[in-house]
Amino acid sequence: MKKNFNHALFTALITFIVSFPLLGLSLKSGGRFMAIEGANDHTFTMIASAILMVFLFQLFRDQILGLLKQIPTPSLKLHVLTDMPQAKRNHMENWFTFAVVVAAIIWPFLVSRGSIDLATLVLIYVMLGLGLNIVVGLAGLLDLGYVAFYAVGAYSYALLSEYFGLSFWVALPIGGMTAALFGFLLGFPVLRLRGDYLAIVTLGFGEIIRILLNNLTSLTGGPNGIGGIAKPTLFGMEFGRRVKEEGNSLFHEVVGIDYSSSYKVIFLYLLAILLVLLTIFVIRRLIRMPVGRAWEALREDEIACRSLGLNRTIIKLSAFTIGAAFAGFAGCFFAARQGFISPESFTFIESAIILAIVVLGGMGSQMGVILAAIAMTVLPEIAREFQEYRMLMFGLMMVLMMIWRPQGLLPSKRPHMELASNE
Amino acid sequence: MIEELFYFIQQLLNGLTIGSTYALIAIGYTMVYGIIGMINFAHGEIYMIGTYVSFVAIAGLSMLGVEYVPLIVLCALVIAIIVSSSFGWAIERTAYRPLRGANRLIPLISAIGMSIFLQNYVVLAQGTRDLAIPPLISGGWKFGPDSFQASLSYMQLIIFITTFVCMFALTLFISKSRMGRACRAVAEDIKMANLLGINTNRVISLTFVIGAALAAVAGLLLGLYYGVANPHIGFIAGLKAFTAAVLGGIGSIPGAMLGGLVLGLTESFTAGYFSSEYKDVVSFSLLVLILLFRPTGLLGKPDVEKI
Numbered sequence: 167m168k169k170n171f172n173h174a175l176f177t178a179l180i181t182f183i184v185s186f187p188l189l190g191l192s193l194k195s196g197g198r199f200m201a202i203e204g205a206n207d208h209t210f211t212m213i214a215s216a217i218l219m220v221f222l223f224q225l226f227r228d229q230i231l232g233l234l235k236q237i238p239t240p241s242l243k244l245h246v247l248t249d250m251p252q253a254k255r256n257h258m259e260n261w262f263t264f265a266v267v268v269a270a271i272i273w274p275f276l277v278s279r280g281s282i283d284l285a286t287l288v289l290i291y292v293m294l295g296l297g298l299n300i301v302v303g304l305a306g307l308l309d310l311g312y313v314a315f316y317a318v319g320a321y322s323y324a325l326l327s328e329y330f331g332l333s334f335w336v337a338l339p340i341g342g343m344t345a346a347l348f349g350f351l352l353g354f355p356v357l358r359l360r361g362d363y364l365a366i367v368t369l370g371f372g373e374i375i376r377i378l379l380n381n382l383t384s385l386t387g388g389p390n391g392i393g394g395i396a397k398p399t400l401f402g403m404e405f406g407r408r409v410k411e412e413g414n415s416l417f418h419e420v421v422g423i424d425y426s427s428s429y430k431v432i433f434l435y436l437l438a439i440l441l442v443l444l445t446i447f448v449i450r451r452l453i454r455m456p457v458g459r460a461w462e463a464l465r466e467d468e469i470a471c472r473s474l475g476l477n478r479t480i481i482k483l484s485a486f487t488i489g490a491a492f493a494g495f496a497g498c499f500f501a502a503r504q505g506f507i508s509p510e511s512f513t514f515i516e517s518a519i520i521l522a523i524v525v526l527g528g529m530g531s532q533m534g535v536i537l538a539a540i541a542m543t544v545l546p547e548i549a550r551e552f553q554e555y556r557m558l559m560f561g562l563m564m565v566l567m568m569i570w571r572p573q574g575l576l577p578s579k580r581p582h583m584e585l586a587s588n589e
Numbered sequence: 590m591i592e593e594l595f596y597f598i599q600q601l602l603n604g605l606t607i608g609s610t611y612a613l614i615a616i617g618y619t620m621v622y623g624i625i626g627m628i629n630f631a632h633g634e635i636y637m638i639g640t641y642v643s644f645v646a647i648a649g650l651s652m653l654g655v656e657y658v659p660l661i662v663l664c665a666l667v668i669a670i671i672v673s674s675s676f677g678w679a680i681e682r683t684a685y686r687p688l689r690g691a692n693r694l695i696p697l698i699s700a701i702g703m704s705i706f707l708q709n710y711v712v713l714a715q716g717t718r719d720l721a722i723p724p725l726i727s728g729g730w731k732f733g734p735d736s737f738q739a740s741l742s743y744m745q746l747i748i749f750i751t752t753f754v755c756m757f758a759l760t761l762f763i764s765k766s767r768m769g770r771a772c773r774a775v776a777e778d779i780k781m782a783n784l785l786g787i788n789t790n791r792v793i794s795l796t797f798v799i800g801a802a803l804a805a806v807a808g809l810l811l812g813l814y815y816g817v818a819n820p821h822i823g824f825i826a827g828l829k830a831f832t833a834a835v836l837g838g839i840g841s842i843p844g845a846m847l848g849g850l851v852l853g854l855t856e857s858f859t860a861g862y863f864s865s866e867y868k869d870v871v872s873f874s875l876l877v878l879i880l881l882f883r884p885t886g887l888l889g890k891p892d893v894e895k896i
Contacts, residue, residue, distance in 0.1 A: 180675045183671060188641060188711060188715065189713075191649065192714065192716075193645050193715060193720055200723065202649050356881075362628060362835070362839065363835060363839075363885070366831060366832060366835045366876070370873030370877070377867070377869055378870065381867070515705070521694075522702070525695065525698045526698070529694070558709040558710060558713060561705030562702070562706050565683075565702040569684075569687045572692070
């Protein structure tokens with residue numbers, strides 16, 4: 167009890183130090199003038215109650231933790247999935263996927279425009295998460311600059327459509343290829359680095375791309391970005407009110423219905439669904455191919471791989487390049503959807519969010535990535551009500567989720583044998 | 590000709606100034622990495638908090654009527670160190686300790702989350718716009734011909750001296766003291782150190798506290814040097830310091846010092862002779878180049894693969 171009391175006193179003191187100087191005193195300054203002001207009473211009450219809570223919790227922590235243990239924790243449904251045999255789980259997942267796809271296709275006709283927009287955003291993150299999943303989850307290469315390839319894809323489409331008037335459908339493969347080329351060029355020198363060295367180099371690469379986009383003003387428009395990017399068309403049909411480009415027709419005229427702005431939103435959403443399905447399909451095939459097996463083998467044990475005669479450079483490079491290509495596709499779509507892009511959209515925080523999606527999803531599992539992408543995009547949207555607390559809560563959520571489920575929402579499970587390890 | 594020489598000297602001085610503060614922050618990354626092998630992404634935010642707290646302390650002290658500048662700076666330093674260390678301790682306790690032993694990506698994500706949290710905590714508390722304080726220590730020496738004069742401000746001198754003292758004290762602490770020996774032992778082999786009766790939890794907490802304290806020193810120094818702060822300075826400073834730590838060989842304390850100086854000099858010479866917009870591009874490219882030829886950094890120990 168005495169030990170707990172000392173500890174409680176200490177943590178309460180720390181809470182005070184951590185909260186009071188920044189929250190309680192606010193600095194006003196300008197020119198040669200500076201002063202501090204105390205915050206309002208409400209803030210002080212909050213600080214005091216926080217300190218009291220920490221103190222009481224630490225003082226009675228044994229009792230509280232004991233009480234908490236007695237409450238049966240609601241067992242998560244996901245456990246059922248992870249404990250199932252792999253074949254059965256695959257079978258169930260297939261049916262589930264089919265049902266979800268059908269629901270996802272019907273769904274936009276029933277809900278509001280805002281939710282479709284949000285769902286499209288989720289789908290972009292799903293695509294990015296699936297792409298990064300190849301690099302981080304399957305091949306085990308820590309990439310902190312994934313957003314660079316996303317940016318390359320987006321700018322490829324924006325520039326191609328601005329300077330050469332290429333349509334979305336032509337630019338999409340080109341954007342993916344360009345991003346893949348960048349991935350290849352970056353991967354070639356750096357993939358012999360290990361673990362965290364690779365992380366900082368990719369992070370640096372992401373920053374380099376952003377700085378270049380910001381400073382090559384004549385080409386990319388610098389911080390102002392590129393606007394007025396053409397929207398995708400459906401077999402030459404545009405979704406605007408009037409035809410923007412010669413030779414195109416209008417969707418509502420061809421089909422013979424009244425113009426509505428929501429057609430465009432629904433079309434973009436369905437397009438995103440299509441791209442995501444394609445991504446899922448391709449990656450599923452890749453995982454079953456020798457190269458996919460090699461990725462996972464390399465992640466598990468590099469030395470064993472090399473002694474079996476696998477060329478680690480080629481394997482790593484293929485993962486890096488293919489991952490980059492998917493980011494490129496996502497970028498193209500993003501540029502087409504937004505109609506406007508600027509380096510602002512490709513900051514490190516995006517990379518961090520995508521990485522968080524992969525890790526939270528459970529490293530290597532596709533369903534997990536999709537679930538996590540939904541969680542990471544929809545939760546901040548819900549938290550929009552809290553205005554200024556939004557990002558604060560987002561950061562906190564990332565920490566709490568890692569503590570709550572370090573193995574991810576749906577960790578991928580493959581048939582394997584494990585040596586008893588005493589760690 | 591002689592102007593060019595003095596221009597060169599000026600870039601050298603600027604580079605050393607900025608480099609030594611990078612080195613101070615980089616030590617926090619490298620020590621934590623050396624002991625528990627995680628990238629403490631929130632470390633840059635600790636530096637930012639150090640700047641903010643020292644600004645608040647300076648403003649508070651001058652409101653109380655303290656006018657003797659060295660006293661103000663010293664008090665601000667002590668307060669910034671106390672607050673930042675508390676942050677360092679609390680972060681380790683809440684966000685990293687529960688995750689010890691998990692896959693190494695997990696603490697990384699948690700650290701990124703913590704970094705977002707801290708940044709927005711300061712935004713919430715102090716607003717998002719730039720805060721400026723009037724220069725406390727101004728003036729300096731000028732030397733060179735009339736056409737171009739290189740200058741060494743008092744502030745720069747203070748940065749050199751403080752950094753040197755901190756580095757010296759840290760080296761002494763690590764190599765001579767009992768706790769420093771424990772630190773080295775834990776970095777060598779954490780399990781073995783535990784078996785030998787070293788309180789590894791305490792050593793890990795201590796590493797975070799030392800790193801945070803040095804980041805607070807850097808925060809105060811750079812805060813006074815530039816005179817402005819905003820809640821987003823932590824990210825870029827942290828990125829640079831992390832680059833410096835990797836450049837010098839992550840896990841090695843002399844490496845972090847060297848890496849910081851190399852990075853600072855590269856930046857300042859790029860800005861001086863080429864273009865200040867591309868200084869980050871050049872420093873990251875330098876990082877890639879160095880890692881290509883020395884995959885574990887300048888002073889890092891080569892990785893031995895044991896089968």
